[in-house]
Amino acid sequence: MRLINYGFLLLCSLIYLGCGPSTADVSETASNTESAPSLGAVYAPNFYIGAAVNRVQLDGTDSAGLAILEREFTSITPENVMKWENIQPEANRFEWDMADAYVELGEQQDMWIVGHTLVWHSQLPDYVKETTDPDQLRTYLEEHIRAVAGRYKGKIDGWDVLNEALNEDGSYRESVFYKVLGEQYIVDVFRLAQEVDPDAELYYNDYNLNNPEKREGAIRIAKLLQDNGVRIDGIGMQAHYNLNGPPISQVRNSIDAYAATGVKVMITELDLTVLPNPWDLEGAAVEQNFEESEMMNPYPGGLPDSVQIRLADRYEELFRLFLEKHEHITRVTFWGIHDNQSWLNGWPIRGRTNYPLLFDRQFKPKKAHERLMQLAANRD
Numbered sequence: 001m002r003l004i005n006y007g008f009l010l011l012c013s014l015i016y017l018g019c020g021p022s023t024a025d026v027s028e029t030a031s032n033t034e035s036a037p038s039l040g041a042v043y044a045p046n047f048y049i050g051a052a053v054n055r056v057q058l059d060g061t062d063s064a065g066l067a068i069l070e071r072e073f074t075s076i077t078p079e080n081v082m083k084w085e086n087i088q089p090e091a092n093r094f095e096w097d098m099a100d101a102y103v104e105l106g107e108q109q110d111m112w113i114v115g116h117t118l119v120w121h122s123q124l125p126d127y128v129k130e131t132t133d134p135d136q137l138r139t140y141l142e143e144h145i146r147a148v149a150g151r152y153k154g155k156i157d158g159w160d161v162l163n164e165a166l167n168e169d170g171s172y173r174e175s176v177f178y179k180v181l182g183e184q185y186i187v188d189v190f191r192l193a194q195e196v197d198p199d200a201e202l203y204y205n206d207y208n209l210n211n212p213e214k215r216e217g218a219i220r221i222a223k224l225l226q227d228n229g230v231r232i233d234g235i236g237m238q239a240h241y242n243l244n245g246p247p248i249s250q251v252r253n254s255i256d257a258y259a260a261t262g263v264k265v266m267i268t269e270l271d272l273t274v275l276p277n278p279w280d281l282e283g284a285a286v287e288q289n290f291e292e293s294e295m296m297n298p299y300p301g302g303l304p305d306s307v308q309i310r311l312a313d314r315y316e317e318l319f320r321l322f323l324e325k326h327e328h329i330t331r332v333t334f335w336g337i338h339d340n341q342s343w344l345n346g347w348p349i350r351g352r353t354n355y356p357l358l359f360d361r362q363f364k365p366k367k368a369h370e371r372l373m374q375l376a377a378n379r380d
């Protein structure tokens, strides 16, 4: 459980804003990572700055990534180690080692610790996926939530209780849970999580939650829980975005609409792909094999300055909105620490070189990081 020293973080920010280097100096100091204030510290008055961590940081293989995490971030999310197939690969056989290491790291660093995720249709072992008997499926859900949320009771600050239960048109995804149990499973899993760890915040998390139709679906879930007397504390907008979209106005409208239902909003998986998307190519079949395609992997040797600047512009534009809406937003989490380790190097096309995060392959802060620092320094 996180016991952050706000005074210290605030002091760091104030030193930065007042007695520290002027904003004009930031470009010179940004690479001097030892003495520069951190992103987490300068945004502490508004929201946590989080990062997804993976096995390679937890087992020490990526020590440079771990050092960035400890210096710059105030919250963590487990990218994979708490997912059902990793933590309970067979019924009643749990693998706790990595998840324990994750929670320990968060406690050691006094971070806001997120649990991701209790219920998700993906990365789900076959024994659950193939269940057709409602009682059996309810038992699996109950045992899983009791075991996982129970083990970390009082340590996890907020759980992504349910992940990606919606289709793009706002209807329910035909997951095994929905097909076998109907809408009621949503109420049941939140109620159970609330019972098992009453002090943890409980979230619904999904991608494309800026889309108006999907937005309505998320609001329906929040209201369903509220109408049933079950707590939902927040809606997590994943924010896997690109250099051009989605429009800021859509993101703003969703933040406002979620806040109006009485829940907090968190940006939970932020990254910005800079590479072409096969779905955007007119006439190109998505199933076409683009591996080894130069057109689809245009920057294998480094990001041109012009794109680096566009990335910085886009991050700045998003953070301007997050600051504008800071009363509703409690956390902004990046989906990874540095570019080398991002899932976007392997999706939707394997083997590409992508640049979606704030730290580059040499573990140095990028232009976008510098801009976000300046933005914080100049905010009202």
Ligand code: 9MR
Binding pocket: 079, 080, 122, 123, 163, 207, 238, 269, 343
């Ligand atoms: O980043 C994760 C990647 O390493 C995994 O292979 C993948 C498996 O589906 O999950 C990725 O994380 C996802 C997250 O848990 C939920 N939202 C979408 C993320 C990107 O796919």
